[in-house]
Amino acid sequence: MTAAEWEEAWTDGGRRAVHIGDVADFNAQFIPQTPAARRRAHHYSCLAAFYTPHPAALLLPGEPEAEWTAWLARELAWDPVELHTGLADEHTTVRGALAARPALQNRVDRLGLPVRTWGRTEGPGLEAVHRFESKAASHELFARTAAAGHPGILVPRQQPAASPRHAARLLAARARRGETAVLKAHHGVGGYGTAVLTPQDVTAAGGARALLRELAATRVLPPGGLLVEEYVPGRGRLRNLTFDAVIADDGSVHPVGTAVMHLDGTSYQGATTGPGAVPPRAAATARAFGLAVGAELVRAGHRGWYDIDFVTDPAGRLAPTEANLRLTGPAVAFVLRARLDAVHGPGHRVRTLDRLPLGARLPQQALLAHLAGLAERCARFGVRLLPTIPTASWDELLPTVGVALAARTPEPQAALDALDAAEAVVRAAGEALADPFDAVGPDGARPS
Template sequence: LLPGPVPRWWAGAVGRALGWGPEVEVYDGLAGRGPGLSEAVLARPALARRMRECGLPLVPWGRTEPYARLAGLPWRPDALRYESKSRAHALFARILAGGGHPAVTLPAQWRAGSRRAAVRWVAARARAGESTVLKSEHGVGGSGTTLVTPERVRAAGGARALVRGLPRGPLLVEEYVHGPAEGEAPRDLTYDGFVDGEGRPHRVGAALMDVADGGYRGATVGPGVVPAQLEGPLLAFGAAVGRELAAA
């Protein structure tokens, strides 16, 4: 199930790379660029029924309330704790405060008490020539994340007009950390791993993400993808995060 449309060749190309069989069904263009993939499926009763009756597990990116309705599962607000951007930031800060990860830089993050406060933050930073990242409290894969440059503020007619166009809900204001120039070194690195059903963390590896305008479009992981001098610190920090999540 994909929120945006994909080319006709996409399913075959990805299927060959991942070893999918020809029986894989792909439903794309369900939610466009906005959030709400589960809501989009629920609005299509035949597709929702197909998902429930196919006999296969539903694997979400986030355990939201609409997903719980789609899957027929009970839901409580604390199910979103692993998708909380502020709690993730606090976890990273706690790990870095313990030492041992000097190569990792954590951008500063503030919670805007209101939309008006977020407008003031964005306007002040734009006047200083600084870019800002605005984030909703929950959302994965770039959902609810907006990169705001001074140029974008001017094009929107000011910070107030820009913030008005964002999804409703609390906003986090985060400094934008400039990475290396295009072509100088890899940008948008991440750690790929998972915690199994027994609570054990597993490493997949260091990965290079494909990010467009704050949106995650996939990642490449494997030998040689990330240079060794960057891979070591990344794997160490990712493993530390995995241990904390496994213990939570």
């Protein structure tokens, strides 16, 4: 099976790459970096293992067990991967670690391989990233692109608020009309910086100004300017879609695909991609619009991965909500699907679940043993389980785990049903760790 055009463009013709887990470094350009936020970003950096289909080296802030990458290597037919882990903590960044370790930077340079990061933090193209990661600038781009003629696209109305008082007045006016509003910071990641507010929310808080103060105090929204956007009612399973593409160094745009995103409120949790995941008509609409947006990004100087996120309204129209000029959670699903198709045959449907709650904290060895048992259970449905984020299982505030589930059957719906069944098993097993009789480690001791 030959690689898709986007793979050729993204991997420089199929070359292996050095992957740097610098999620926190990228985020720091746009959102406040508290120790807790940086810790979460460092966990998420485990997804660096899946920046490209066949990594040569991984540089990670956390310290995942070597058993984790060995598991991935077996399933994905990787050649040996050079590991550099434990590079940062909740007070430091990966880029800072590289600057302080010239020998490590020299090692990366000597490998002579492409280097892939979560997103651009320096160099050519950074201006485009800073410009269009803004939800105000991306909205203006969407409106301009849609005006050129894109049937099936509905750009939500958006109003910038000049001050918190102005935001409160706009929110109050929508509430009086019985309208739900989407309040957005100019920048945010993974749902941080976005809140969906109903008229009932405004009333319960004692008014719009009181509600905004509450959101600021609980850090749902960061300080700074706000955008008040029209709320688009969703459409069931297909409410949240994404289109991903790669812009090559020569400026050519290569579509990667569409996926269904899984959200908890406004918080991104994972994605499903593969044949049948997104209906052809919606996929074609997202692709046509996404490629037109990509052409604008090319002219602005962006090179690399980007995606456009959409909300599907009850009539089936797609409402673009934000652009991401970087890798994203769904990118992992696309890359894994490409590798699984190449190694095990075409036709995989892949579902990533990045933040599955665990009922108890687990050290990594116990977590991997737990997941190994689940992998056997998932195999009964014809589903392959891969651990993607193992380091968050010992988090003191919210222990979680990231996994990917993959199914390959001729019938799309059968594969999606198998993924649903496997997800239910994995979720239930994670929650069951809270049971003092079931939640025991390999040595028979209950995790703390």
